[in-house]
Amino acid sequence: xxxIYLLLVLATAAVSINSCKKNNYAExxxxxxxxVVDLRGIYKGTDVALNSNNMGGAKEIVGVVISNAxxxxxxxxxxxxxxxxxxxxxxxxxxxxxxxxxxxxxxxxVVQVDGATLTxxxxxxxxxxxxxxxxxxxxxxxxxxxxxxxxxxxxxSPDVYEGTLVTIAKAVADPEPQQGETYAGDKTxxxxxxxxxxxxxANAAFATTELPFSANFTGIPFAVxxxxxxxxxxxxxxxDDVFTLAATKPSPIIITGYLTNPSGGDGDYEYIQFKxxxxxxxxxxxxxxxxxxxxxTNPAPANGWAQGLAKTYKFNLTSxxxxxxxxxxxxxNKNIWxxxxxxxxxxxxxxxxxxxxxxxxxxxxxxxxxxxxxxNVAGIAVFAGTTVNASxxxxxxxxxxxxxxxxxxxxxxxxxxxxxxxxxxxxNPVTRLEQGFYGGGSNTSKLPLxxxxxxxxxxxxxxxxxxxxxxxxxxxxxxxxxxxxxxAIETATGFTTIQN
Numbered sequence: 001x002x003x004i005y006l007l008l009v010l011a012t013a014a015v016s017i018n019s020c021k022k023n024n025y026a027e028x029x030x031x032x033x034x035x036v037v038d039l040r041g042i043y044k045g046t047d048v049a050l051n052s053n054n055m056g057g058a059k060e061i062v063g064v065v066i067s068n069a070x071x072x073x074x075x076x077x078x079x080x081x082x083x084x085x086x087x088x089x090x091x092x093x094x095x096x097x098x099x100x101x102x103x104x105x106x107x108x109x110v111v112q113v114d115g116a117t118l119t120x121x122x123x124x125x126x127x128x129x130x131x132x133x134x135x136x137x138x139x140x141x142x143x144x145x146x147x148x149x150x151x152x153x154x155x156x157s158p159d160v161y162e163g164t165l166v167t168i169a170k171a172v173a174d175p176e177p178q179q180g181e182t183y184a185g186d187k188t189x190x191x192x193x194x195x196x197x198x199x200x201x202a203n204a205a206f207a208t209t210e211l212p213f214s215a216n217f218t219g220i221p222f223a224v225x226x227x228x229x230x231x232x233x234x235x236x237x238x239x240d241d242v243f244t245l246a247a248t249k250p251s252p253i254i255i256t257g258y259l260t261n262p263s264g265g266d267g268d269y270e271y272i273q274f275k276x277x278x279x280x281x282x283x284x285x286x287x288x289x290x291x292x293x294x295x296x297t298n299p300a301p302a303n304g305w306a307q308g309l310a311k312t313y314k315f316n317l318t319s320x321x322x323x324x325x326x327x328x329x330x331x332x333n334k335n336i337w338x339x340x341x342x343x344x345x346x347x348x349x350x351x352x353x354x355x356x357x358x359x360x361x362x363x364x365x366x367x368x369x370x371x372x373x374x375x376n377v378a379g380i381a382v383f384a385g386t387t388v389n390a391s392x393x394x395x396x397x398x399x400x401x402x403x404x405x406x407x408x409x410x411x412x413x414x415x416x417x418x419x420x421x422x423x424x425x426x427x428n429p430v431t432r433l434e435q436g437f438y439g440g441g442s443n444t445s446k447l448p449l450x451x452x453x454x455x456x457x458x459x460x461x462x463x464x465x466x467x468x469x470x471x472x473x474x475x476x477x478x479x480x481x482x483x484x485x486x487x488a489i490e491t492a493t494g495f496t497t498i499q500n
Contacts, residue, residue, distance in 0.1 A: 030057030035085035059114040069100040073204035091163025093126035108139035123225030151194035169429035192472040206239035250467035251395040262338030267356030267368035271331025277464040295374040300408035308363030337480040376404035400447035407439025422469035459494030
């Protein structure tokens with residue numbers, strides 16, 4: 001009986017397993033909509049006739065119109081839409097002829113692309129073979145996502161940003177526009193991270209408007225082929241896509257490097273390297289340097305850089321001098337890499353304070369860790385004069401490391417104030433609203449957490465006349481030993497240069 005029962009069990013199990021295998025599929029209906037990111041992915045270098053097979057059963061795309069054909073600065077007969085599906089903002093150009101002028105930014109549309117052709121025209125990806133009837137408007141005044149993108153990022157990932165709406169922030173016309181020079185034609189703009197061509201058609205509504213020197217430039221990137229060379233161009237839609245910026249005031253001092261974790265104990269051996277952009281007599285013109293350390297779980301600092309206690313530490317620069325283009329130092333002991341390492345007291349030290357034993361000037365507890373390496377965000381700021389409070393705006397500022405609660409939108413808004421630098425802007429490039437704090441609006445960039453035992457050398461090109469970073473600061477990690485000479489951190493590849 002046991003054998004018969006066992007056979008029955010096995011037979012029943014076999015039937016169940018076979019039954020499960022036979023019906024192991026998910027029932028459902030394929031979506032008629034294909035995401036633009038997937039549509040773009042179908043193109044592999046040759047024309048593709050779009051159909052439900054290569055679009056996974058789909059026949060249409062949906063999106064929000066971002067182009068403004070009626071304003072005249074868009075490829076002829078092209079409607080550009082973008083959507084955000086599968087967490088990817090992507091755009092595509094659609095050839096629909098004169099009907100493109102019937103749509104305005106913010107129109108929500110459904111586009112029947114089954115039977116059309118995905119191709120490249122003059123280097124730019126677009127869908128051809130559409131008619132006016134292929135596009136149906138279903139809503140208007142829909143929100144449009146605008147991405148603030150450094151030019152280097154856009155140029156490195158053209159397929160990601162082509163056909164979307166982007167802003168190149170804090171850019172300047174390069175070379176500086178001549179008096180009366182207009183938008184018409186191709187202009188080079190430089191945001192400190194690279195250069196990109198801005199294109200304006202001769203019949204665009206704003207073609208004869210005078211070109212500003214500095215602005216946040218918004219537009220649609222298109223690939224354009226000339227001969228065998230294909231480059232990205234930014235096409236503003238209307239004059240409202242350009243937000244002119246006031247000239248940036250040059251900073252006499254810029255931050256060029258720092259040592260966060262010297263050999264042995266950190267206390268009294270960390271330091272910051274600076275470079276002067278003009279001759280300075282500190283006994284006549286005073287400055288201050290403040291560091292912030294946000295280790296642990298922190299509320300946003302109510303007094304910002306003047307928080308004091310264990311959060312911020314202040315040095316006053318009130319004696320000594322430095323020549324334009326020269327390095328100088330602020331910190332503790334004058335050694336290159338901790339106790340027993342090369343003595344660099346022959347370098348220009350404007351303030352050498354034993355911060356592990358002496359409180360900061362005006363605020364700041366004694367600390368064994370002036371420059372944080374805990375992983376949380378930390379920073380360095382330079383101020384004109386020696387008065388620093390919650391309202392004081394720095395001349396230069398960098399933040400590095402990880403996260404940490406250092407900003408509260410309020411009201412009142414509190415945190416560490418920033419200024420216009422290569423990484424921060426007091427005007428949001430997308431919303432055009434004021435933003436004065438690190439962590440607020442678009443001011444979220446930071447340098448990486450320094451690697452233990454390495455000096456963080458900041459490389460870039462700073463224009464001392466305009467106050468702009470021609471090339472934004474990047475970090476070169478310089479390995480140090482106990483016998484490293486001062487030239488290791490003053491002539492290393494990638495150190496900051498001054499031009500005027």
